[in-house]
Amino acid sequence: MKRNSRLSSALHILTHMAEADARSLTSQHLASFIHTNPVVVRRTIAGLREAGIVSSTRGPGGGWQLSRPPEEITLAEVSAALGESLLPFSTEPESPGCLVEEAVIAMLEEFRSEAERLLAEKLGRYTLADLATDYRKRFDRIGVTRHAV
């Protein structure tokens, strides 16, 4: 798996879960979609469970399901639940006492805070249902997909 692919991996997994409807999918099964192993999947989507986006059940027949209909799950929520900023440039002080650095950090933090608001607003317009719809369009056009859903 490549770097910084957690958002895309999570959405891939969630869209498969949306397609699976009420059936729950095991970590093993989800892992096969993104070519990794079950532990990585659990780690990746643990935050989504805490955010009330997915729920997991243990034991035979257990696995993962969406906690809500895909229409009600926005990409903004998913992104936030993953717990990393979309704008990962650092604003950590490295030259304590330097007023130039202070000015730079203040400006970048102001920018980041405005920008994150904008990005969340934009991401809030997309839902998992949109993704599922687009997937089905592609399926109807091509008539085959690699994974069993």
Add this chain to the structure above:
Amino acid sequence: MKRNSRLSSALHILTHMAEADARSLTSQHLASFIHTNPVVVRRTIAGLREAGIVSSTRGPGGGWQLSRPPEEITLAEVSAALGESLLPFSTEPESPGCLVEEAVIAMLEEFRSEAERLLAEKLGRYTLADLATDYRKRFDRIGVTRHAV
């Protein structure tokens, strides 16, 4: 130096260059501002030279200067010249043939392209002159700074 601090490092350096006015500053000197070494500085700002933001001269008395007045250098330009996206989430295909992944990637790329436009627009409103002004405000208030400028 921490990760992903290239934007903040570059702005720190550039603001010192703005304050130095016409004097040119050596890589060694710039490096001391961000507590690293000259080679890292040259690497960091090489892209800025190619973008026409700074110019460098060799030999005795040489070093780095802004190519234009700080009023005319926006943070959008600086960010672009560093050559890395502000939104570094991956959209590389990892499951070729999976239509779900294709749908996810298409949506994320649409989002990224819109978002980058928005961010560039926001960053275009800040200039190096704004940074220098803020620095001077801080200096007037506190009356001391760590670096010799």
Add this chain to the structure above:
DNA sequence: CCTATTCGTAACTAATTAAGTTACATGAAA
């Protein structure tokens, strides 16, 4: 209850990336 299944998580290893360093060639000024 006992067993099989599945998640939860800690601990370790491997791979990747970025920063830091060394070394040396190139060019300019006095």
Add this chain to the structure above:
DNA sequence: TTTCATGTAACTTAATTAGTTACGAATAGG
């Protein structure tokens, strides 16, 4: 022609993230 400064390749070190192993906890079904 000597000294100073950048340009850059090559290498080393440090940090981060993914991947793996191992095992404990919970649950369904007989």
